[in-house]
Amino acid sequence: MSGSISRREFLASTTLAAAAVLVDPRQARAQSKTQPYADWKMKPVMDFSKSPHAKLRQVPVGAVTVTGYWAARRKTNVWSSIPSMREELVQHGRMTNFERLEGKSKEPQKGPVYSDSDIYKWTEAVAYVLQSENQPELRKTTDAQIREIVAVQEPSGYLNTYYVDDHKPLRMQQHTQEVGHELYCMGHYLQGAIAYYRATGDATMLNAGIRFVDEFLLPNYGPGANQKPIVSGHPEIEMSLIELYRTTGNKKYVDLAGYILHGDKRWTIKPSAIVYMYCGIPFPERTKLEGHAVRCMYACCGATDYYLETGDPAYWKTLETLWTDLVSHQLYVTGGVGARAEGEAFGDAYELPNARAYGESCAAIGNMMWNARMLAATGEARFTDVMERALYNGINSGMSLDGKLYCYRNPLAFEPATGDVIRNPWYDTTCCPPNIERTFSSLPGYFYSTSKDGIYVHLYDTSEMDWHLEDGTGLKMSQKTEYPWKGDVAMTVSPAKPHEFTVYLRIPGWSTKNTVRVNGSAVEAAKPGEYLAIRRTWSAGDRIELAMDMTPQLLRANPAVMEDVGKAALQRGPVVFCMEGLDQSAPDHGLNLSNLRANLEGETKVRYEPEMLGGVAVLEHPGSVVAGQNPDLYRAANAGATEKKGTNLTLIPYYAWANRKPSPMQVWIPYTEV
């Protein structure tokens, strides 16, 4: 493939690196707790500061203090979700898996092959908390946990609590690489280790991760004749290797990620596995999103990271093709992805069932992570629109309001009579809960980016930023808003000294009419779905007032989405709404939503309910209730219209569903005649 690294280049980098480390591994081990890398303080979630093909560079988590809408959710995350999830992890043996190997526990191995990754994602969630705030108890707990983790690293550098004892012969076998999640676990390990290093400067976990890669992985696995192949059964290692490069400056990790993204023809992989795993062929040969949705999204993240470092045009072309596939055929209105429970997979184009939607929380998170990277590459607001859609809806729905229950699936319609329970405190495959936790704790890191010529504002919420422009000029910004319930944002821009630069203000694609004022004067009309560039000499205290259009919007899906024919969904601002049976006032409707119809005309009324569901906007939309519904499964279409009576339909934000007693729910509401 054009632009991919040559085998010779690759071998040169890996062989040298391996040799360097292998001189004296004890020396490497002695690096623990030292800080041998570039300054760890105030680094972003993804550090694009030296990425040649990134147009934007994220502002770190610790530079943004959020006190508005997301503050409550983030507080719940820190004080309820993260501690209760640690209890669940401990209770389900995720730590005795490590303690057993240290001789401190006699418990048998617990949980599926990817159990270690749960601990690492939880560690990453903690790391972003520590980047935001001082939490000595949490720090102490996590430090101790990290000591248990690194203690089980083997002299070879290997570190995984599943592939030991009887399972040891399975290590890195082809079948294990395809289904065994060894490198997936190490990918999450590295992400957790990097975030923790950037939070604390403590490189204990990071150094052990580097040893895994340098001493165990690279000398033995790769494209060389004396190396065995790598197949990324569940993509994740790719993006973590590139972030490891961004942390250490060692380019060999980019090359290794490129090799993995390229696939290794020495191993024959079944076509169905190539689809399912979204790996095993060169990434630029992909033409559509398919297979396991989380694998696919994580592969796209890794491929975008690879593009950001290499500028490989074949990668960019493919990423654009896949993104168009996403927004044209595969994206739920909630920002979720992955239609099918079978294989947790993407469906065919336009296959977007509602009650049967899979929409795994992790896939929505992967979608946001991917779009954040695409945004960094381009500075284009179309990617931020997808990020925000996923964040407020398909990700936000994944955690209960009390922070202790999680969705694995995020369906767009639900009937409790099916016996399905959507929110649960624990899943044996508990990938989603700590994934949501790390997303919420890292969230301030997605608010702003810098560019060569200024600063980008991506997300709106009451908050303070304290950072600097890329030329080093200090810059504080503040936002005051009741977003997402109101569309007005009052911002201040305060450079350390008067300075000419551009403020790029995101105008959401859903906001059809917008006004922007700077120090009270109107700015030329802002276009939806673009960043409005305001270039001027800014002085401390300069004010920007943005007013977005929060008129509720009735949406229809493309006619090819056969399950949404004759149905509409309501969105207001970034929030997608749904009906729950228990809110409906229509007489005799029971809790049955199937006899309710939305009017296509008529005004949707909005009210804010501060005491309801943690404080939400509630919509009332004119509709009707079908009386005396025919119980037959099929009937003549000309049998005459069913009697209908006017009623109001009550909608709540989708993310807040299933936080009261079980009740039917639907996002897409029939509007057609019955």
Next chain:
Amino acid sequence: MSGSISRREFLASTTLAAAAVLVDPRQARAQSKTQPYADWKMKPVMDFSKSPHAKLRQVPVGAVTVTGYWAARRKTNVWSSIPSMREELVQHGRMTNFERLEGKSKEPQKGPVYSDSDIYKWTEAVAYVLQSENQPELRKTTDAQIREIVAVQEPSGYLNTYYVDDHKPLRMQQHTQEVGHELYCMGHYLQGAIAYYRATGDATMLNAGIRFVDEFLLPNYGPGANQKPIVSGHPEIEMSLIELYRTTGNKKYVDLAGYILHGDKRWTIKPSAIVYMYCGIPFPERTKLEGHAVRCMYACCGATDYYLETGDPAYWKTLETLWTDLVSHQLYVTGGVGARAEGEAFGDAYELPNARAYGESCAAIGNMMWNARMLAATGEARFTDVMERALYNGINSGMSLDGKLYCYRNPLAFEPATGDVIRNPWYDTTCCPPNIERTFSSLPGYFYSTSKDGIYVHLYDTSEMDWHLEDGTGLKMSQKTEYPWKGDVAMTVSPAKPHEFTVYLRIPGWSTKNTVRVNGSAVEAAKPGEYLAIRRTWSAGDRIELAMDMTPQLLRANPAVMEDVGKAALQRGPVVFCMEGLDQSAPDHGLNLSNLRANLEGETKVRYEPEMLGGVAVLEHPGSVVAGQNPDLYRAANAGATEKKGTNLTLIPYYAWANRKPSPMQVWIPYTEV
């Protein structure tokens, strides 16, 4: 459970039977090729002649000669499907599995655990052919094949080619019973053996089956303290045991079926398996259709057979509940059942996806088989309506017009761009092809039943019946019709001598206006969905003229079927229609069906195309094509109506889809605004 057999009664019957046989097994074996049972000639598919709770008794396959619509399909079945399927079976090692155990082949075991059943179902298909017509070559081939089968029966009576050698220790273990299809295979063996005996009088296969049950199964498995439990992992054995009772007169087989239908508490079965297998708890404790659709339908067949012999009211109550569930929540308009590919299972109530419909051919057949039994119990036409719907549509679709390709899934919408290929010559799980073959070859046996007071006419097609009333009076009947393309049927009723009895004429539920004349005189108006009872003294040559209403009907689904909101389907007579892209004449539609809309008003035109798809009615329905469709996945509902141009939609019978080049297909057509 009320009405279930007592353990004491059961033990008495099984112990005696086992003892009797075990005196001298060689004597039993010596019975081969003798005809020790009641007269074998001209027996129906299901022999209800001594079933105390059957209101109707089927007229045998051999008594009805079909020369109309079904004749072509049945000819294809005999001359194309059955021979080519035998070639496929042989080629895929389904016979070397037997020959290996005789020392005649060195091939290893081939195919899944249920591979023997494919051969048995094929044998049953042949048996019904031989009941209809003289086919010496087919008889010779099948006789020889039966010799290979029975030759591998072990001295213990055991007969299964999978659970031998290394697999022998697995025999009848709980896990094997749950997932290993041992008794499922024997169930199909017995059905094939009984049909072959009734076709030829040759009891070779039947006797070996009886030995399996009497010598291997009954002495060792059952409710007794010295017996191990039975769990029917894939129901099938139940109905075959009851047909074995009907063949031999030995009541112990009914008792054994009852024990299996009741479940055995000595083994703990996972709740999910109880749902999936549709067994393991007393059948009368069931409240809905669920789990694996074929398992569920076959269990309902067995339970209805058990009711027909015992009259157990708890069974009947449950069967009525389940049937109401079927027609209210679970039945596709094509008569198919089983919404989900996952677990090949029933979905939730009203979960009837179209493109993702599973609708396994075997499940539609199971549905027909069940409804045929419910019809026998009651004489009520509501069951015949479901039978006919499944037969003409969801079963008929399962075999290509040339008889050599089969559907496993029968979706109600299809997009070839997904890469899915619906019709295939072979499936490694090849349950459906021979199942369709046995259904078509047995079809004449479903046309008529006798009752104490006369004769029931269930299905219409040009045909001759030569049988007798239950009082022994000879009766010939003929039908002349172009059904299902035209609604007129001219019948003659010719008893051997003038005789008073009732002709029960089925008036289909879909036929809203009907006229019936006897010898030219109008009979009181017939009600749709009922049998019209015409009691009189009939004399040879008496004429009945039935005119059914063949006006095409636009159907809507219950509003709770969320995927059919805003969509309509067209049915004419018993035939459900669909659109294939390649037939559409709308300009610029490509092959894309999603931009076509049906009008709810306007006349559907019908034309008969003798050269097309083996001769079919084609419908033209007024509709529109959407021009310049917005490619966005979501858009504002008030963005204005899309431009539409009038066009005609062309529809062909659903069963005939996918018989030309690949093309999109849909049964449910959006009628709503886009």
